[in-house]
Amino acid sequence: MAVITYLEAIRQALSEEMARDARVFLIGEDVGPYGGAFKVTDGLFDRFGESRVIDTPISETAIVGSAIGAAYMGMRPVAELQFIDFIACCFDMLTNFAAPSRYRNGAGVPIVVRGPCGGGVGGGPFHSLNPESFFLNTPGLKMVEPSTAYDAKGLLKAAIRDDDPVLFFEHKFLYRRVKDEVPEHDYVVPIGKASIKRVGTDLSIITFGAMVHVALEAATTLDFEGVQAEVLDLRSLAPLDRDAILATVRKTNRVLLLHEATRTGGIGGELAAIIAEDAFDDLDAPVTRVASADTPVPYAPALEAAFQPDARTVVAAAKRLVKY
């Protein structure tokens, strides 16, 4: 197995799916000869040509709208948003057109809308968003966010093969920082399945995306102090893997919910509700949330570091939780 970056894994998934299925095409801003703002689609224009790697005007509504239309005609569009923050510009197309289409008329919309999310790179208020909770309340959409190269490739392949609209959030902090073993053979990571990234017995840290790595770092520190944290990587945010969530809660009886999006109205609230409804008797301590501050994403490194959760804040919260 080759060790490749998270970014290379995404590119491989795109390339292999395009080679496997003539219906798959890419559409977005600067995805063609330039290869995308982060070079995710680098080389794909040369390999597949301009009819399958389509550069668009700066028109997110047209990108997603035309992807919906092409999907109606039997294609499998993969739309790139240059930064996931721009998803706000096509919110209407996603929530009003794509999401309810199957329910309304039995007209499935097999599109993938992917883009770089998350902070930690000095991107400021408009290049750092984690938008999952905007869409969590929209039936009809699926959402995934990988934390490893292996999951990135397998989840993207699953998203492209899925018959429903899938939002694929790729964390830009991980693009070139995360590398792991990715098989040469074809595989998918099924949507809707969480993954235990570290086995533990004293508390469960439920998280996803770049925060998985923060959780693992925190777990290493906690280990020195004799606390064994289990780290559950959700991978899919819609649908959520309720069985895996409840299983880890029943095992450790203490839960720390960790996400990079801001705290109020974040996905942590939904996770807490699921746990309260279905595993209340299994809890030995209140459910704890660790998330970003309720502010826009600030720019200066010192401010952003203060805004986002890090291993230190996770360790502190975990210690309070195990002492409760």
Place this chain on the structure above:
Amino acid sequence: MNVPPTARPSDALTRNQRLEMYYFARLARDIEERLVTLFRQSKVVGGLYRSLGQEGESVATAYALATTDAVLPLIRNMGALTTMGVRPREIFLQYMAKGASNSRGRDLNIHIVNLPRDGEGRPVIVGPISMLGDSIPVAAGIAMGARMKGRSLVAMAWIGDGATSTGAFHEGLNFAAVQTLPLVVVAEDNKYAYSTPIAKQMAISRIDERAAAYGIPHEMVDGNDMLAVYDVARRMVDRARAGGGPSLIGVDTMRMQGHAQHDDARYVPKALLESWAARDPIAQFRHRLIDDGYASRQDLEDIDDMAKDYVAEEASAAEDAAPPDPATVTRGVYAGDDFAEPRLEFVASPFAGA
């Protein structure tokens, strides 16, 4: 220098085709008149939106298409649906929110979708969502997807003057232009978007000038003259089919009733309505057919009766249909949970093939 008059595409229309156009327009009006009765009987769920005064342009634009092309009509394009052969019963099932309707009671009026495979011989139909401008990018995508699939298809999307002010309209049209997509947009200046007059909608005097910024052909036409509309539409459709790219037809017409049945449209000057009432598209076409010797008064009255009787039968069949089963409410949000095959019935017109 004298320029010889160019042949009008409508010159090639046979008697049968002209009568068929008349029939489709008549059918659209009769369906809506029947819907008004059902609305007053509280059998229509929610609002009822008329296309009174716009039946002619809706039919004449759609009549320029092949039966396998794509249409994205709005609520005021009932005539496009009758022209593409949608069975009237389907409209009644939708408006009465029946379980057997195309949306299975999940969505309103003409929010219908039909996605036939290539070779099935049926039109692609993607009804509007209430964010009407969204039809344009989706229409562009249908045209693009068909081209990628090697499927010969022209997409036609209708849009009211109000929705031409949305960002989606402009993004979609611009994208279609740079991609040279086979798309014909019919932009209807029907004078009001709900209560807002067109002067508050745009500072240009002709709606078709919306297209000028995108470098595509655009033309204004008298929307109440069915043959004139057909002429422009046919040229634009042929152009798109030949690879010439998108175009926009500006239609000068009038919404003869309020936005919906609950709206008495008191904001519309009476004189304006009266001047347009004298130009009713169906009445004008009727006179034209008689004057040009294509039909006698009796021929047209026979068509009127046929349309009315057919619509009445279709409406009562739909009235008898069952509402959706509440047990299905959570079904079909995602793939793999479909409980009923999406369906839409088509019907051949009495003039087809003759």
